[in-house]
Amino acid sequence: MDHAxxxxxxxxxxxxxxxxxxxDESVSTMNERLAAVLVDETAxxxxxxxxxxxxxxxxxxxxxxxxxxxxxxxxxxxxGVPFPDLLAARGIMPGIKVxxxxxxxxxxPGEKVxxxxxxxxxxxxxxxxxxxxxxxxxxVVPITDTxxxxxxxAMNAVMLAxxxxxxxxxxxxxxxxxEVLMHGDHTVxxxxxxxxxxxxxxxxxxREYKVxxxxxxxxxxxxxxxxxxxxxxxxxxxxxxTLRMLRLSVPxxxxxxxxxxxxxxxxxxxxxxxxxxxxGAQPWPITFSYSRAIEEPVLATWKGKxxxxxxxxxVLLHRLKMNSLAALGQYESKMEKEIQG
Numbered sequence: 019m020d021h022a023x024x025x026x027x028x029x030x031x032x033x034x035x036x037x038x039x040x041x042d043e044s045v046s047t048m049n050e051r052l053a054a055v056l057v058d059e060t061a062x063x064x065x066x067x068x069x070x071x072x073x074x075x076x077x078x079x080x081x082x083x084x085x086x087x088x089x090x091x092x093x094x095x096x097x098g099v100p101f102p103d104l105l106a107a108r109g110i111m112p113g114i115k116v117x118x119x120x121x122x123x124x125x126x127p128g129e130k131v132x133x134x135x136x137x138x139x140x141x142x143x144x145x146x147x148x149x150x151x152x153x154x155x156x157x158v159v160p161i162t163d164t165x166x167x168x169x170x171x172a173m174n175a176v177m178l179a180x181x182x183x184x185x186x187x188x189x190x191x192x193x194x195x196x197e198v199l200m201h202g203d204h205t206v207x208x209x210x211x212x213x214x215x216x217x218x219x220x221x222x223x224x225r226e227y228k229v230x231x232x233x234x235x236x237x238x239x240x241x242x243x244x245x246x247x248x249x250x251x252x253x254x255x256x257x258x259x260t261l262r263m264l265r266l267s268v269p270x271x272x273x274x275x276x277x278x279x280x281x282x283x284x285x286x287x288x289x290x291x292x293x294x295x296x297x298g299a300q301p302w303p304i305t306f307s308y309s310r311a312i313e314e315p316v317l318a319t320w321k322g323k324x325x326x327x328x329x330x331x332x333v334l335l336h337r338l339k340m341n342s343l344a345a346l347g348q349y350e351s352k353m354e355k356e357i358q359g
Contacts, residue, residue, distance in 0.1 A: 019186070024233035025273065027151050027191045030111060031235060032274035032303040035346045036082040037338070040278070040309035041071055042115035042154065044087060051313075057322035065093045070320055071313070072101055074331035080338035083111040085154050085193075085307070091145065102149035113152040113193065114145045116181065120158055129170045132157045135180055142188045152191040154237065155181040159198045159216050161208060161244065171196075171216050175223035182229045192229075193276070193307075195237035196220055200281045202244035206251045210241045210259045217267035236268060236275045237307055240290055245281060253286075257293035261300065270301040277304070279311035284337060285354060287311035288344045295347035305345040312337045 031038060043051065048067075049059035057063050068090045071077075084105055091114055094100045102112035118134035132155065142153065157174035159166045178194045185192035198213045217238065224231060241259035243251045251259075268275065277294075279287040291306055315337060320330035336355075343349040 021186065021230050021233045023189060024186060024191050024230070027111070028233055028235060028273040031083050031152060031191065032305065033082045034303070035342050036080055037306040037308070037341055037345060038083040038085060038113070038276055039071070039077075039081055039312060039338075040085045040154075040307050041068060041090065041313070042085040042087045043309065044119065045089065048087075051310075051317055052322070055317050055321050061089070063322060064089070066322075067317070067320065068093065068101065069095055070327055070330055071316070071334060072104055074334050076335050077338060078108040078110055080335075080342040081110050083113050083152065085113045085115055086150075087115055091148055091150070100149070106149060111151045112149045113154060114148075114150040115154045115156070116141060116145070117155045117157075123170060123173075126165075126167055126170055128160055128162055128165045129167060130158050130160075131170065131173055132177055135177060138181060138184050139188075142184055142190060146188050146190055150190060152193055152235070153181075153185050154193040154195055156195040156197055156237075159196055159212060161199065161202050161204045161212050166212060166216070168215070168219070171219045172223065175220045176227075178220060179223050179227035179229055182224060182234060183227060186230055186233055191233055191235060193235040193237050194220065194224070195278065197237075197278060197280065198239040200239070200242060200245050203246040203248070204244040205247060205249070206241060206243040206255060206259055209239075209243060210263050213239060213241055214263045214266050217263070221267065221269055221272075231269055232271050232273060234272060236272055237278055238264075238275060239280050240277055240282075240294075242280075242282070242290070253289045253293035256290045257297055260294055261297055264300070264302075268302065272302055274303045274305070276307035279306075279308040282311055284311045284315050285351075288337075288340045288349060289351065291341060292344035292347065292349040295345055298347075306341045308341065312341070
């Protein structure tokens, strides 16, 4: 099968100095974030919040793509313009999260597997018609004294491979996301060990199932100590460990790598990306695909109030600009400033 169009889409996603906004929070996750800033947990408020993000002036300078959740993929602006069409007209590629969340695995306490393959062929065809050019499937990898089990990492890798095959058949670039969770008291060394193993298993499996690696984007965790670790990781330590891990795990034909923020604060996620970029050119383009690390300050500013929209959009643009500069290796902490609206 000729995948030339997929290669072109992947290159578009990895434009220099641009990132991919992960606006793909599930209904339950989005409700939690709205509740945290005392906003009504309704479908309309979720739509209005996404509208704040997608209509912000200037985001096309810093974004090559946006990952949607199913409901927002089908939503529109107040004027009736479908969100995917709105972004595509601004040169921002729409994508879609397609896994249906995780479930526990019997006999493996603490381990989870992602679900959603049963009807994925039909859904992927529909999403392509709604305007999606790429998709995302997330698996989770917890670190404890007893997890992760290699067999469960392998199970999730098979699911990711099947998903990626379906994407490529439907003309959609698959983004594969094995997220090594930050929660825990593990050291940066343990994080590096687990992340390296998870990605090695993933790419071995993708090859076995004949997924075209030249048309796959990797979304991965940075290598970072757990949020409960006695000693936290400096940006330089994160960068060195992350790049060691990537060079041991990711085939060079992969067209791009994007980092998830994984619970890092907004500024810390930017600082860590800057430290990675400061190490110079790598075998793959590398950029950001953050959710909370971009959106949390926006939500805290907006608070569901129409009079705060301009200020919230200014905060969004600032965070996108900071991460764009970090992806280019040009960010400095003195650039952080309070947004005045």
